[in-house]
């Protein structure tokens with residue numbers, strides 16, 4: 001991942017609103033100069049009195065000019081702020097969208113290895129911290145900087161000694177700030193780690209609340225949450241305590257320009273080298289930059305928070321994407337080939353280190369329309385094979401081809417259109433069940449969604465819900481059984497109607513009625529398709545054209561059921577264990593075995 005300077009990141013995201021930002025700065029500059037006018041007007045009125053020209057007309061004239069300057073300041077400040085806020089929100093929107101977009105394009109492992117709390121914290125909270133600095137910093141800070149420089153030049157013109165005197169407080173405040181800033185990066189890093197930890201613990205607590213309650217761990221896990229919150233509080237408080245004296249000193253010293261100008265000015269006046277009008281003007285001008293200098297202290301903090309928030313956001317935006325082909329490939333068949341496929345989840349692993357590789361030297365030919373089952377002990381690599389085919393990760397060595405084309409050369413969109421992957425995790429989004437099923441094909445009509453639901457045996461239970469297909473997954477969530485959720489996932493896949501179906505067969509929903517319905521819906525989904533089943537119960541895959549036995553990431557044997565029973569001791573043992581457990585389940589439940597075998 002290439003590192004990028006935070007300014008170039010901002011300007012990249014500000015591309016679309018650059019014009020607005022420029023205008024915003026321009027208005028802010030006008031506003032700042034408008035703000036100087038009242039000081040000049042007051043100076044002029046003083047001069048009128050010193051010169052003995054204090055007529056009502058003259059005083060009204062300069063008062064009017066002062067008022068006009070003030071109105072200009074307020075009006076242009078408002079215009080500038082509106083434009084800078086619009087731009088800031090656009091930039092925030094672009095950053096958030098590009099992180100979400102990126103998460104879809106990077107290897108799945110990168111996303112899964114991060115805690116949901118940290119990702120949420122970056123996308124929502126961290127990016128939000130940029131808004132206020134961005135909306136105010138660019139116009140206000142820039143214009144304040146310009147104002148300070150102009151005032152300084154003006155002071156030099158009036159009396160260079162007074163100009164130097166006005167910088168005394170800047171110098172003292174600057175040193176104090178410099179000391180605080182020395183450890184700022186390190187402290188801020190730790191602060192962010194602590195904040196991410198709190199977020200992760202909160203999200204974990206909420207996501208796992210069912211398990212926590214079921215195992216009566218509420219008090220214990222709350223302790224973990226409380227500890228994280230306390231640690232965060234302690235850290236922030238310690239940081240605050242270690243810096244507040246210096247920060248307070250710096251922020252009070254920096255804008256106190258009178259600290260230098262008043263004694264020096266009086267000294268020069270007494271010595272006779274500064275006339276009263278110039279002394280008054282110098283004091284007024286140095287007061288005029290107090291606001292600008294105060295803003296400058298805020299700017300230092302703002303710059304840091306922008307810098308760190310963008311660094312965190314760029315941690316995601318800058319992740320290398322899975323290479324994606326741009327040109328659609330013409331596929332005449334859906335024959336699948338695994339050639340010497342080796343894969344390790346550990347990027348640093350030397351390929352072919354058998355202990356660390358999840359798949360080693362997988363060679364497999366699957367013909368279009370075949371039904372292939374993968375069996376093996378837990379952790380043997382069954383799901384990894386499926387993840388390789390859908391490119392959730394890329395193979396470390398070897399290649400996977402569809403119709404002779406390496407899947408890396410097929411655009412990911414086209415590949416995903418060709419494959420329906422029904423995983424064990426039947427995630428439902430918090431929208432209506434109609435929309436949840438329509439995810440399979442966003443162009444499907446309501447009628448097509450209902451037809452797919454009927455085929456997946458979902459229609460009946462959805463119709464019984466209060467709002468039928470309009471029930472949101474959130475409302476229905478508690479009312480849906482695991483098997484019903486799985487059938488909704490199957491309905492999605494039926495609607496998608498891809499030529500290749502991968503089924504990570506769930507073991508959880510094995511009550512006879514659900515099982516019967518699930519098998520019926522699967523039979524409907526897989527009609528005429530190339531079917532890859534990750535099998536957990538062997539009786540459902542007895543009819544497979546090929547059963548692939550995996551062991552520690554390697555293919556141990558391939559064959560049909562009967563063939564494997566006679567030639568593979570591993571398969572025979574698995575089958576015996578399966579039959580044994582079925583008999584045990586049947587006798588303990590006193591229920592008949594109603595497994596329906598898959599057929600394609």
Ligand SMILES: Nc1ncnc2c1ncn2[C@@H]1O[C@H](COP(=O)(O)OP(=O)(O)OP(=O)(O)O)[C@@H](O)[C@H]1O
Nearest residue numbers: 109112345358376377378379380381382383384385
């Ligand atoms: N995201 C991951 N990161 C690191 N290692 C992983 C990841 N997912 C799986 N593994 C490891 O890869 C190996 C193969 O896992 P895989 O999920 O493919 O097995 P499986 O045969 O499908 O198991 P199960 O039947 O329990 O689902 C295991 O050792 C597992 O610990």
